[in-house]
Amino acid sequence: MPVPGAPQDPSPQEPARLARGREVSDFTALTRRVQDAGLMARRHGYYWTRFLVLTVLLAGTVASFVVIGGSWWQLVTAAVLAFLLGQVMFLGHDAAHRQIFRSGRWNDWSSLVIADLYAGMSYGWWQHKHSRHHAKPNQIGADPDITTGALVFDAADAPAHRARGLSGWFTRRQGWLFFPLLLLEGLNLHVSGVRTIFGRGPVKRRPVEIAFVTARLGGYLALVFWVLPWGIALAFLGVQLGLFGLYMGAVFAPNHKGMPLVPRDARLGFVPRQVLMSRNVRGGRVLTVLMGGLNYQVEHHLFPSMPRPNLRRVQPAVRAFCADIGVPYAETGLLESYAIVVRHLNRVGVRATDPFQCPLAAELRSAR
Numbered sequence: 001m002p003v004p005g006a007p008q009d010p011s012p013q014e015p016a017r018l019a020r021g022r023e024v025s026d027f028t029a030l031t032r033r034v035q036d037a038g039l040m041a042r043r044h045g046y047y048w049t050r051f052l053v054l055t056v057l058l059a060g061t062v063a064s065f066v067v068i069g070g071s072w073w074q075l076v077t078a079a080v081l082a083f084l085l086g087q088v089m090f091l092g093h094d095a096a097h098r099q100i101f102r103s104g105r106w107n108d109w110s111s112l113v114i115a116d117l118y119a120g121m122s123y124g125w126w127q128h129k130h131s132r133h134h135a136k137p138n139q140i141g142a143d144p145d146i147t148t149g150a151l152v153f154d155a156a157d158a159p160a161h162r163a164r165g166l167s168g169w170f171t172r173r174q175g176w177l178f179f180p181l182l183l184l185e186g187l188n189l190h191v192s193g194v195r196t197i198f199g200r201g202p203v204k205r206r207p208v209e210i211a212f213v214t215a216r217l218g219g220y221l222a223l224v225f226w227v228l229p230w231g232i233a234l235a236f237l238g239v240q241l242g243l244f245g246l247y248m249g250a251v252f253a254p255n256h257k258g259m260p261l262v263p264r265d266a267r268l269g270f271v272p273r274q275v276l277m278s279r280n281v282r283g284g285r286v287l288t289v290l291m292g293g294l295n296y297q298v299e300h301h302l303f304p305s306m307p308r309p310n311l312r313r314v315q316p317a318v319r320a321f322c323a324d325i326g327v328p329y330a331e332t333g334l335l336e337s338y339a340i341v342v343r344h345l346n347r348v349g350v351r352a353t354d355p356f357q358c359p360l361a362a363e364l365r366s367a368r
Contacts, residue, residue: 090292
């Protein structure tokens with residue numbers, strides 16, 4: 001029985017509670033320093049310049065497309081268009097995160113114009129999906145980016161048929177097949193958005209999205225088949241959609257794939273939830289342009305509304321903050337990150353198709 005007035009041993013939860021309290025107070029202090037340094041201030045000049053430059057480049061690409069006419073050189077035009085539309089989607093991503101304007105309404109309409117009218121993708125569908133990802137990155141059952149579909153991200157969620165036949169063959173090699181599979185991602189993104197806005201999915205401005213996406217996709221297809229013969233037109237669409245999907249996947253995959261998965265019932269604080277599940281990619285300013293600033297994934301998850309050009313400036317403070325509170329800060333080169341993704345997916349795929357998953361075997365395999 002405790003002696004009244006005597007010092008008591010802390011409960012087992014006390015160290016964890018104190019650690020969480022320090023983490024919160026330290027992050028509050030970091031946030032205050034970031035705001036005082038002006039890193040959360042809007043960068044209107046940067047974003048208006050990017051928007052105008054992309055608009056001019058897209059208009060020039062369309063004009064070149066019409067001038068070149070029915071030639072197989074149009075496949076080069078398709079590749080250029082895939083890259084430009086990828087850059088457009090990075091701009092839409094920033095608007096969806098409220099990075100461009102302080103007004104939520106202005107950001108919403110910017111996202112609608114950029115995503116729906118320029119790129120032909122549903123902003124409402126993407127925002128709903130991406131917001132759930134940011135809330136609980138890599139958490140099983142909560143993050144839609146790791147839901148089992150064509151790929152298995154959690155072996156425990158794999159259906160039984162994955163172990164047999166062609167499905168089993170594919171799943172065991174899903175890491176090697178990941179990048180070729182991304183050639184279909186562009187089509188998947190468009191189809192998913194169209195199904196949502198014409199269905200019953202959560203869409204805030206459904207009539208606007210239907211009008212914008214219909215005008216963009218309908219006008220695009222009409223122009224392609226008006227200018228090009230059918231064979232070249234189909235090849236053009238295949239190259240443009242394939243490279244667009246590959247580009248998007250090659251940028252987003254290094255950020256979280258191969259990082260720890262969070263169990264369904266786990267409860268984590270904001271900082272470890274965002275930092276431990278994210279990976280930065282080392283590189284210079286050219287890589288930052290190519291990846292739309294998403295190579296600073298840790299900083300983006302901690303400060304999602306921070307304008308893209310400020311992520312590089314806040315990185316030293318974030319890295320020092322993580323070291324101070326003892327939270328690992330992951331950063332790799334681009335090719336190394338791709339190797340991690342491939343190895344992780346193959347490892348999960350083998351586990352998903354292993355009919356003898358005894359606990360000891362699973363433990364030994366995960367330790368390698």
